[in-house]
Amino acid sequence: MAGALIIGLFIHFELSFNRSFADSERIFRVNIDNKIAGEVNEYAAVSGPLANVMLRDFPHAESITRFRHTNSIFIRSENATHNVKEEQVVGADSAFFSFFGIDLLYGDPHSALSEVNSLVLTKSAAEKHFSIHEAVGQIMILDNDQKYWVRGIIDDFPKNSLFRDYTVLISINSFDDYDSPAWNNWNFPTFIKLNPEATKAQLDDYLATVKERYLIPWAMQFIPGLTIESAQEQERTTGNYMRFESIALTDIHLKSPNISGEFSLNGDIKDVYILSFIGLLLIFLASVNFTNLSTARSLNRVKEVGIRKTLGSHRKSLVHQFLVESGLVSFLSMVLALLLSFLVLPYFNYLSNRSLEIPAGQWQFWAVLLVATLVLSSLSGSYPALFLSRFSPIKALKGQGVQPSNGAHIRSLLVIVQFMVSVFLIASTLVVFQQLSFIRNKDLGFKKEQVVVLNDVQVLGNNALTLKQEIEKLSNVKSVSLSSYLPTPSARSGLTYFPEGHVFEPDKAIIIGQWEVDFDYLRTLGLELVAGRDFDDKLKTDSSTVILNEAAVAMLGKTPQSAIGLRLTQDFKREDKENMEFSTVIGVVKNFHFETLRNSIDGLSLVLGKEANRMMIKLETTDYSKTLEKVEQHWASVADGQPFDYYFMDDSFATTYDTEQRLSKMFIIFTLLSVFIACLGLFGLAAFNVQRRSKEVSIRKILGASVFNISVSLSAGFLRLVLLAILLATPLAWYAMNRWLQDFSYRIDLPLWVFVLSAILAIGISLLTVSYQSLRAAIRNPVHAIRNE
Structure with missing residues (x-):
């Protein structure tokens, strides 16, 4: 109950996101979905002019507000x-x-x-x-x-x-660009509040017209020959698109991926579904256990029922009595669950990175808790109450109240379901861990180890280069690079390139990322060139050169070797188009991962640039503290009053998968809890079975059966149930984990050994649980069971 309560608080918190704002159900954000050259991207920020044209042209807009990322x-x-x-x-x-x-x-x-x-x-x-x-x-x-x-x-x-x-x-x-008329500047998250009678469908219908009404006419100023009809034809023939779409404010946290321009890290509705499923399973498993344990314990109360019925008690009053007992157990459990939740909640908050608290001051919370406890006690206590109250008083007093077939199918089914859940969770946990291990150990195409990143070097101004030169002199420093753009979470920007000879041909354009780097960038990160050369600080002409990654070269339809010397332009907006500036491709770098492994590697260009807010320092020592002390001293000498803020690049990479890491830890906890509960259920059923067959065991023992034979006889039935549970759970686990892995562009193949190990663990756990009761029965003095009449 404590586990289900904490999961319930987590789910309520996740579903409550953004609902505290006024009229939240009428607020929508406009997104951009874009596909160019086969690459699909989504953006949570849109063009600057969109807010004004919507306020002017869309009659269902009550108000609009927009932001500017910085x-x-x-x-x-x-x-x-x-x-x-x-x-x-x-x-x-x-x-x-x-x-x-x-x-x-x-x-x-x-x-x-x-x-x-x-x-x-x-x-x-x-x-x-x-x-x-x-x-x-x-x-x-x-x-x-x-x-x-x-x-x-x-x-x-x-x-x-x-x-x-x-x-x-x-x-x-x-901001300088707050009133810019440019429609290709996607830096403005824009929210619209609809009139009460308006619908999302009406908003989406309007947004579907924005590109033809505004964006293409604006682009026609810069691309000769471009028309609305030609742009539409290009989309049909190439499959490329650019769409404005809306998402409800209350859906952003759970139903929007963590796309470019998001305000904060979003959750995932699938995590809510998974934890909801686990929470319900915990309650279900606990109810099954209560039913099985109550039923097993009923053997000790058969004569009590017989005496009560002999003295005039009706079945209805007996059912009422047992339901009240069930209710008392449930309410006591809930009180203890609340106390346990208070103790565990701080740890769960740390684990889930949330700020959950028990809303003790809200009557709705107590009402839900009360109703849930009543329903739970009724459901879990009904079968034992009916089971006990139906005994014939005469048979009960003779000890004949329980027949071998009484409820056997129901209890067996419950055990099968319990172990199906356990096998499913064990297999799922192993797969999650294998995928995270794959992520941690995958070759990313760059060297993140022993790289220290200094933040906020932009505040140094011209002193940033001085600091770099001083740090390069330190004995344990291999190289130093200045850039705002890192393979781990950092700045991102993109642009449109046209190859020379194909300027203004939309099907030849590529939209790729552009990173401003310095001469030491590739060396510091250990990036590998597959063709061409690196930037050279002795060549002034390198200021108009570019290095592409393999993905960008593929988008151009070239091989790495044939791309060397290709001239590209991003300067197509200028009025004197005959003077457009071109950049020459001098190198092709091997693809490296600069997004999470959920995403494929996009096209990327590296150009020389002077603006940088980060400094990367490649170390050649394991004694980081002394080197960092010297770095901090140099920082203080040129940045008086500025905080010294640094981190290790491999730590930053790990935080990229923080959500998956936290989810895997929660999986472990609730998997162990569910397995423990399933073992309790099996323990209860084993106790019931041993008590029911106590005379049979005693007779077998008197006739010469060994302890081993008796233990095998008592355990074989349970082992069959567990094997059936494994057969049913394995395909479900394979399907669910295969769906989960589809979110990763780079993932493991589902290994067979995961499911084999899950089966072995389930069998081992069940045998250990049942063996205790079986051995107890096998070594007991047979006289006690035979003479108990």
Whole structure:
């Protein structure tokens, strides 16, 4: 009951995401689904102009708000010397507060984000600098050179909202591109609130017209010969597409993948289904056990029933008595389950990365708990009550109340189901662990070990290069590289390339990622060139060159060797198109994983760039502490007052699969719990069987049967049930795990040994459980069982 209660709290928390906002059921976010050159991508942010055209042209829009994604910031009050880093920052428009029904603790919600260089802080962010009642009007310095005014303070966002980690809101008109007419700048998450009578279907119908009405006419300014008809024909012949689609605010957390532009890490509805299934199984298994144990225990109460019936008790009153007993056991169990939940919940929160708590102050919680306990006690206690109350008083007093066939099929079926569940969970847990082991050990195409990443080097300005040169001199440092783009979670950007000779031919264009790197990037990460050469700091012409990965080369229809020397352009928007700048492909790097293994490797280009907010340091030592101390000293010499923030790249890679790791640990816990409960059920049934066959065992023993023969005789029936459970559970586990693995582009093949090991474990556990009761019966003095009359 404690396990099911905690799972119930988890499911309620997951389903409650974003429902605390005003009119949440009428709010939708606009996404972009895009396929180009065979690559499918989804985006949670859209074009900047979309909000205005929807507000103008879509009659069912009650209000619209949009955001502008940005990076983390360093922030301090005007008179302070040390910065505070705020990781989660976003640009928001002045409609944000009224749109989501958010009240300000201090400040005017209508004007707080209306002026340039205005910002709003959450309570926890503001308290790092001053008392919140003094915050409004204060001047803050962002990234050491930008002056902003605090115009409002809000409470921290709820933990069950997509904004839960955000601490700073900046007025959206503080960004240079906030009013840009460009439709290819997908940096603006946009939300629309529909009128009460409007539907999602009407919104989707309107969004299906946006590309032809706005995006293509805008693109026609830059692509000669492009028309709406030609664009539609290209889609039909190539299979490429670009669609605006909507998703309900309340569906984002569980029904939206973690796509580009998401505010925070989403959950997965499949995890809710899995844990719901496990929670129901725990209750079901516990009920089965209660039924089996009560039935086995009923042998000791047969004469009690006979005496009560002889003295005038009716079957109805007996049923009532046994149901009351069941209810008392269930209520006592629930009290103990609540106490156990209080103790276990902090650990579960750590395990699941959630902030669950028992809502003791809500009457609805207690009502649900009461009803659930009543239903559970009724369901689990009904069969034992009916089983006991139907005994004939005469047969009961003679000890003949229980026949071998009484309820045998039902109890056998329950044992089969219990072990089906156990085998299913054991096999599933082993598969999850095999996939995670595969992820940890797979060759990713780059060397993440012994690489230290320094954050926020952009605050150093020109001193970043000085810091790099000083760190390169350290004895235990192999190489150093500056870039904002890493194979582990970091910045991402993309663009459209046209090959020379095919400019403005949409079917020849490729949309791929573009990373700005330096001359030491490939060497620091150990990236392998399959053709061409690396960037060379002695060649000034390399500023107009590009290195592609194998996936990008394949999108161009080239081999790595034939791609060398190819000229590409991304400069097709300029008016004087005869002066377009081209980049020459000088190298092709072997494919490496820069997304999770759930995704295939997309096309990527590497170009030289000066802007960087991270520094990678490749070490050649296991004594990290001394080297990091020296690095920190150099940091302090050029970044006075700036926090020294670093991490190891392999740790960052591990966090990418944090959800899977946590899910696997929960699988272990609930698998062990279900197996334990199944063993209790089998233990109860074995006890029932031993008591029912006690005279038979005694007679066999008197006639010369050995302890081994008696134990085998008592255990064989249970072993058949377990084998049947294995045969039924194995194909179910194979199907479920095969579906789960389909989410990974790179995955294991389901190994046969997983299911063999699951079967062996189930058989071993069942034999250990049954053997205890069988041996007890086999070594008991036969006289006691024969003379008990």
